[in-house]
Amino acid sequence: MYISKINIMNFRSFKNQEILFGNGVNVVIGHNNAGKTNLLKALAMVIDPAAKRRLDVHDFHKHIPIKDLKANPPAVLITVTFSSGEDEKDDLRMVADWLTKPDAAFEAKLSYEFFLPDAEHQSYFNAVKDIEEADKDACIKVWSFIQHDFIRHYKYRLLAGAPEEQRGADYDATKGFDFQFLDAIRDVERDMHTGRNALLREVLDFFMDYEVKSLDLAIHTKEKKEEQIRVIRRDFAQKSSDLMAVLKGRMESGKVQILEYAHGTGASFDGAKPDFDGTISDVELFSALRLIVEHSTGIKIPATHNGLGYNNLIYMSLLLAKMQMNSDVNYMGGNSKIFAVLAIEEPEAHLHPAMQYKFLKFLKLNRKKKKVRQVFIISHSAHITAAVDLDEIICISSINGDCNVAYPGKVFPADGKSKLYVQRFLDATKSEMLFARSIIFVEGLAEQMLMSVFAQYHGKPLEDAQIAVVNVGGRYFEHFLHLFKPGELHTIKKTVACVTDRDPEKKFDDGYEKCYPFEVLDVGEYRQNPVLQRNNDEKIRYFSQDAKFGKTFEYDLIRYNPTLELLLGETVSNLNELKKLMEHVTAKSSIGDMTAEFHKGKETKRIASAILLAHNWTDDEKRVAIVASRYLNAVGKGENAIQLANSLLRNLSAPIAEKKAFLVPDYIRDAIDWAHT
Template identity: 40%
Template sequence: MFISSVEITNFRTFKERKIIRFTEGINILVGPNNIGKTTIIAAIRSIFDKNKFALDINDFSKLMTKEELKKSSPKIEVTVNLQKSSNEDSESDDLLAIRNWLTDVNNPYKAKITMRFQLPIKYEDSYMNAIKSLEDIDSIWLELQDEFLPKYQKKYFVGQAAQPLMDNSLSRFNCQYLPAIRDAEKRMNSGNNYLLNKLLNFFIDYDLKSNKKLEKDEIEKKIQERHKNFHGLSTKLLDNLNPRFTEGKKEMLKYSNQTGATFDGEEPEFNSKLNDHDILKEFSLVVKNGELNVPIKLNGLGYNNLIYISLVLAELQQSRSNSYFGDNSSIFPFLLIEEPEAHLHPDMQYDFLKFLRNNIKDGTTSETAKQVIITTHSPNITAAASLDDLIVLSKYKSDIKIGYPGKAFNEKPKDKKFVERFLDVTRSNLFFTNQIIFIEGLAEQMLIPQFMKADTSGIQNSHISIINLSGRYFIPFLRMFDTSNNPNTAIYKQVSCLTDLDPIKGDNNISWPPIFQEKPDGINKNIDNIKSLNSSNIAVFSQNEDSGYEPNEGWTFEYQLFMDNTDPRKFIFLDSTIMKYCSAWKKTVASRILCK
């Protein structure tokens, strides 16, 4: 079983119903800041996170209008759809546990659960009367927060008929959430029920608990013998220690009679019994370096976070133990991680993602989590990921769009492999930027940013990335942005492609010289190929792009730049003249990149 999609309505960033689709194993949410990645994580947590996840006034979409608020009280709705995994048995424990959630019993089965956060119907009239005379939208929100939010209820509905959830099936999901800013040391070592202590209590005597050759009764008998042996050792220890407190105890507790602590024959005393679980509470993590034991608090944040994540994965493994938890064992442990790159060196980011990919796989065979959903701003992580892992969020014409680059290649598997091979750390930035300029080579990579800096329209502040493809490899990359042919999977961003004329050889098979003296057999077919995509968010620019070709045109960007700036008295790389004498390219970059 895995989470196949999440539907979010009127929750934080998403006002209108938005569907985000996931795959088995690892899913990586990428995109610029404030685009909705954390909203998606929070929506999933609102259903599955066992820790208190209380919704408040700020969880409603603030894009609601005054008229909408006056029409009815606002509500939040989140639906999580689940589906059978590829390697899952037909009669798996997953299916049996969520049988009441099913919407389709066929293979693969499908199920869903919906969370609604809304005002009970009996208070609706009171809400309408309270806000009918309010004309300011902030006043409506304030009235809602003060008078009606305490009356809101979170309820769960399952299955095709959306019946109220009546059993404990939701408790069988183990959702572990790792926030972007995390105090790993505190989370590992805080309280009697802290993570390390929970794991120690589970993994103690693991040689017996995991021994499949022994019967359950035999295992329990051997563990009881170990408890008894430890009790004998601890009794001897305390018998040796207690006499040392005989006089000190009298002094420490001498005021108990005066304060009334000995009322009705009761008096304070030290506990003189000690079992193995009491000792486990005193265990702490250290890092062994040769013969030195370094306390965990002296380690770097990144190292401690890796240790903490490893313990969380161990806890997910523990939660699946049917012999330990019985019917309370987890059927679906999964992991939500925000910005795993926090405090991690780029090499560690790569190794961490590689570890997840090797251990999570399809989710069914994993010992730890069945599914992982990650948010990231790190091109190091996206460069190491598969295109199928990526879910790209982008803002396009005031709407948030969801792109799935791994699904955008249709019947072009070679193009997909090509793009994955060339998506290094630098090129992976195309997933995070607002707009993109694809270029062919090093000259453009050096000069276009300088043109943008010299422009006075503020284009350099538009979060535009210049991606050097090191050749005319536009089409494979553009498939990910082709909103015309792939409207449901494409990444919605404005894309400009800057390419040279690059003439075709003549009939005599002789290359044309860098500067033409007459019309060649043809020019760069790549221009027509890009235009044939007919995608409104993709544009291509070249020399004399409107007229196609004129005599004495330059072969490449470098030659054209020279031909447009032949006046020796004015050096084009002076700040005062750079844009004046590159007018064609100024028009291309500064004005036309945003024209569609």
């Protein structure tokens, strides 16, 4: 059995939302205030026996229209659906009264409802009837009435089966759940060491004499094991009594002095006087020891001296040990737990990326061993999303009060090719696309490194708008776009810009070859990047260079800045030639004078010949094209992009008198504008 979905109505950030879960690890991601923590709180309201179920007015969804508020008092309804999965003998017995599909593949539902009783409805209607719907503060007034006059009358209950049937469920039914929730802000030292029911003490009590408790029942009966443990404890009790007698002997003289103080303060009136007595159990003695961490060198350090991350791992290991204890029928008897759920909020808060990955592997292994039945993790970490399968990720976003839930593993075509591609390339960098508000997909490393710089020159920084730039390593946008296609079931609602090179090609006898824009003539057969033939839609658009003059990213940088030597770094192979060509552009030299500067070679001969045949190009256009072509021939991708980014950033922060003018190509500006919408 597993929790297959939850339906949440009017609870915090959720107006009316269904969220599907997988049978295993579920990683819930999303931006801040998207509702991730509220999802776990809603789940706890239904299945956590220790949950505080009484809500206040701030737990309601506040975007309910005034018309609906006046028609009915607001109510919270949370329904958890359980579906048959792995064969667990006690599952069906646990949910028998909640069944909605009593088949072999059963389904059961348990709901939490927080509502205003019918007897109070008329008073509620009388209180809100005079509030005008056109009043801009109408909703505020209704919520004020609820807070001051009605919230104290609200009641809660659990419902078995379909919630519309209104069949009450016994609260004791939830005692079969072991719901452990680790929030992001936690004091693990306190939780491990202090308090009457300290976690460490509980775990020690269960694992004390574990070699006996874990013996095979087929060989060693329960009675025999209990007798062995009683013998061990009797032996320890005798030794502890001897120890206590020694301690009391050492206190005889000191006790006389203490009792004199007691007599002086009146504590020994009426013949009574304080004394010392008692025994100490094995668990009490063991829990008095400090939890330490022993290193391979033999050095022992108290756990309290570890970093937060390490102590969090220790705490979570103890918590999982406690869950094992809670599910042990022999130890807990009728109070044993049947269905263990572990919910963790932001494990990355205290763990570096390598530990996050190791921790996830451990959780999956722990679940395979059936120590935990289902795991829910809410996270902002791209490292965690990169470490799990697409099928285990749930994306939650909230825009203007409307919640959107997406399932990346469910959006791909049945052939599985795109899903496999995305899963393979979804590393920590590309995983940022799942968290960002908008995305700019680019073909290569240069665009990825420079896009943020261009956005600053354009006056629209990407970081301010939570825009991620993702390098897909070529024209492989379509694989990733399955995640974001509007109107499709389970997809993520984001604005997406795809920045791609136009890459004109000319057909020769042996096939198509890349060509320069000025080589596209009235005769011959040509084609451009086929990606550009795809239709834009309401959320996804393609951006590329000008149809006549454009070619590639690097080509356009110079085409828009044909005299800017700032773009010429040490990584440019024909640096001196390009500087002379830029001077010719400024001087409006003849085309012949410019091509005379070329280094001798096959490519320069091709450019010089082709530019003369471009009869529909002006001389100004040809001059710019010559510089752009030779720049494209002379730059690499990665190293040049690093140098270029550094030069442009220094120029951006230079004094106004020293700052050089740099133009961002139109298609890049358009892509940045689109991502900001």
